[in-house]
Amino acid sequence: MSVLTVHGLNVSAGDAELVRDVSFTIGKGERVGLIGESGSGKSVTASAVMGLLSEELTASGSITLNGKQIVGMPERQLSRLRGRDMSMVFQEPMTALNPAMQVGKQVAEVMSLHRTQPDRRSARAAAVDLLGRVRLPDPQRAAKSYPHQLSGGQRQRVMLAIALANNPSLLICDEPTTALDVTVQAQILDLILANTNDSALLFITHDLAVVATVCERVLVMYNGRIVESGLVRDVFTAPEHRYTRQLLASSDLEATDENGRLRTVSHD
Amino acid sequence: MILGIARRTAIFLVSVLAASIAVFLFMAVLPGDPAQVALGINATPELIARTRAEFGTDRPLTTQYFDWIGGVLTGDFGRSYVTRDLIGPQLADRLGVTLWLVGAAMVIAVVIAVPLGSFAAVRHRKVSGTVISGASQLGVAVPAFLAGILLVQVFAVQWRLLPSGGWTPPNQDFGEFLRGLVLPALALGLVQGAVLTRYVRSAVLDTLREDYLRTARAKGLMPGQALVRHGLRNAAVPVVTVLGLQLTTLLIGAVVVERVFVLPGLGSMLLDAVAARDLLTVQGIVLVLVIAALLVNFLVDLLYTVIDPRLRRS
Numbered sequence: 001m002s003v004l005t006v007h008g009l010n011v012s013a014g015d016a017e018l019v020r021d022v023s024f025t026i027g028k029g030e031r032v033g034l035i036g037e038s039g040s041g042k043s044v045t046a047s048a049v050m051g052l053l054s055e056e057l058t059a060s061g062s063i064t065l066n067g068k069q070i071v072g073m074p075e076r077q078l079s080r081l082r083g084r085d086m087s088m089v090f091q092e093p094m095t096a097l098n099p100a101m102q103v104g105k106q107v108a109e110v111m112s113l114h115r116t117q118p119d120r121r122s123a124r125a126a127a128v129d130l131l132g133r134v135r136l137p138d139p140q141r142a143a144k145s146y147p148h149q150l151s152g153g154q155r156q157r158v159m160l161a162i163a164l165a166n167n168p169s170l171l172i173c174d175e176p177t178t179a180l181d182v183t184v185q186a187q188i189l190d191l192i193l194a195n196t197n198d199s200a201l202l203f204i205t206h207d208l209a210v211v212a213t214v215c216e217r218v219l220v221m222y223n224g225r226i227v228e229s230g231l232v233r234d235v236f237t238a239p240e241h242r243y244t245r246q247l248l249a250s251s252d253l254e255a256t257d258e259n260g261r262l263r264t265v266s267h268d
Numbered sequence: 269m270i271l272g273i274a275r276r277t278a279i280f281l282v283s284v285l286a287a288s289i290a291v292f293l294f295m296a297v298l299p300g301d302p303a304q305v306a307l308g309i310n311a312t313p314e315l316i317a318r319t320r321a322e323f324g325t326d327r328p329l330t331t332q333y334f335d336w337i338g339g340v341l342t343g344d345f346g347r348s349y350v351t352r353d354l355i356g357p358q359l360a361d362r363l364g365v366t367l368w369l370v371g372a373a374m375v376i377a378v379v380i381a382v383p384l385g386s387f388a389a390v391r392h393r394k395v396s397g398t399v400i401s402g403a404s405q406l407g408v409a410v411p412a413f414l415a416g417i418l419l420v421q422v423f424a425v426q427w428r429l430l431p432s433g434g435w436t437p438p439n440q441d442f443g444e445f446l447r448g449l450v451l452p453a454l455a456l457g458l459v460q461g462a463v464l465t466r467y468v469r470s471a472v473l474d475t476l477r478e479d480y481l482r483t484a485r486a487k488g489l490m491p492g493q494a495l496v497r498h499g500l501r502n503a504a505v506p507v508v509t510v511l512g513l514q515l516t517t518l519l520i521g522a523v524v525v526e527r528v529f530v531l532p533g534l535g536s537m538l539l540d541a542v543a544a545r546d547l548l549t550v551q552g553i554v555l556v557l558v559i560a561a562l563l564v565n566f567l568v569d570l571l572y573t574v575i576d577p578r579l580r581r582s
């Protein structure tokens with residue numbers, strides 16, 4: 001059974017349809033990329049999956065996480081899934097953490113909240129471990145620091161620690177590295193790869209090179225619809241949809257190298 | 269942190285010193301010789317000279333200043349030029365009355381404004397939120413004295429539950445003191461609460477839009493939980509600023525309510541002293557007010573650093 005199944009998802013804001021008839025599945029341990037130009041509906045899709053659409057948006061269709069229907073699920077039930085069965089890393093690390101709370105506490109909170117650690121003390125200890133796992137230098141000390149004392153990359157590591165804390169079956173990353181510089185970007189991607197072995201991963205980006213590095217399958221979104229999907233290798237080497245071809249042409253991804261493997265060109 | 273407090277304390281003390289000089293000089297350059305004012309236009313030059321010597325206003329300004337400020341430091345604000353009474357004890361009594369009134373009013377205001385403002389923000393799209401916004405808008409438009417008169421009509425005249433005015437010192441009869449405090453504190457507190465509700469609402473609305481609140485929801489917190497655990501503290505900074513301003517302005521602004529309820533507060537004392545051209549008394553009251561304003565600012569600054577770690581510099 002797949003971890004996440006989205007079927008016929010529509011999201012609208014009044015009369016405007018932002019996401020139309022979107023369907024896809026992600027299995028255990030599978031890493032799926034969601035690409036498309038800005039404004040195509042990627043974040044709205046992710047928010048719908050998390051059940052975090054803003055009030056003025058309405059979703060219809062079906063989203064199931066481990067068989068549980070997310071669309072129309074009462075808030076209280078949803079909140080038990082969020083942070084435990086599914087979690088999300090957002091694009092902007094600078095503003096995603098509470099500026100008035102030590103980051104160790106912010107990591108520990110997600111474990112105390114879902115009682116995945118027996119008490120506060122062990123949640124604190126587990127938080128320090130997690131900060132080490134996401135390769136924050138001196139995790140003991142990092143746990144005691146406030147977000148403004150950390151760099152963007154370090155904050156995104158903290159966000160990742162929060163997202164991974166309860167071993168979610170689904171991790172959504174919404175352009176997690178877009179706001180970071182290239183070297184930090186690569187490190188964060190490595191971390192995501194290293195820590196999501198049995199989770200289902202939905203990885204949103206508009207950077208095709210990143211998709212090629214991280215994902216096995218890819219969904220191409222255009223104007224609220226998924227216009228093409230398949231194995232990254234197939235989609236990138238033999239794009240069927242006109243929009244995908246444009247996307248490939250305008251990216252700095254160069255089809256394949258002599259061995260037929262995808263070749264990526266880094267941004268500089 | 270400690271260094272920051274020390275630095276702020278030093279700034280506070282220097283400001284108080286500067287303020288005392290400013291107040292003194294301002295009163296000194298005001299036209300009108302205190303002796304002349306006290307004696308009236310028919311006084312002989314000899315009598316005026318004698319009175320000047322008695323007041324000490326014939327001495328150089330620096331001597332007068334140091335004499336005055338030296339006294340103030342020991343609680344001696346000198347003798348009124350008009351009544352010849354000691355200013356210090358009366359000032360202390362009046363300040364006490366006003367502090368009780370304003371303190372109680374601000375507690376009422378906060379108790380009203382924080383829950384209501386937060387609720388109105390969370391429900392800003394819903395009817396209940398709009399009703400609270402509208403009600404607070406209305407509350408802002410009601411002058412405190414009108415609220416006072418209404419409260420007196422209902423609770424004192426109609427139902428005879430509470431006294432309509434007058435002051436009983438707390439050490440004389442605490443129960444009676446509380447009964448007398450209720451209506452004026454409510455009159456002031458309801459109106460200030462209405463003002464504060466609007467600030468709380470907008471501060472909470474701002475924090476609700478913050479990314480870290482979305483993070484809190486993504487962790488599995490319910491909307492209300494997310495707001496309480498992650499939002500309120502961050503919303504507190506602008507609210508504390510407004511609280512500080514309200515507190516400062518109310519020390520004098522409470523005078524209308526003091527008048528309605530016949531309370532011997534600081535504002536009334538200032539108005540009476542100005543009317544009687546009692547310059548030294550005015551000077552003492554103004555100094556106390558300025559120090560209070562500086563003190564409130566100082567405390568608000570300290571609170572900022574407690575609330576927001578970004579403002580802490582080691």
Ligand SMILES: Nc1ncnc2c1ncn2[C@@H]1O[C@H](COP(=O)(O)OP(=O)(O)O)[C@@H](O)[C@H]1O
Pocket residue numbers: 013018036037038039040041042043044045054056057
């Ligand atoms: N709360 C909202 N109300 C109305 N329109 C929205 C809202 N959120 C997003 N949109 C619109 O939906 C479209 C898709 O947005 P989004 O999913 O954020 O795009 P992206 O693919 O860049 O993540 C955009 O046109 C955006 O303006």
Ligand SMILES: [Mg+2]
Pocket residue numbers: 042043044174175
């Ligand atoms: Mg987006």
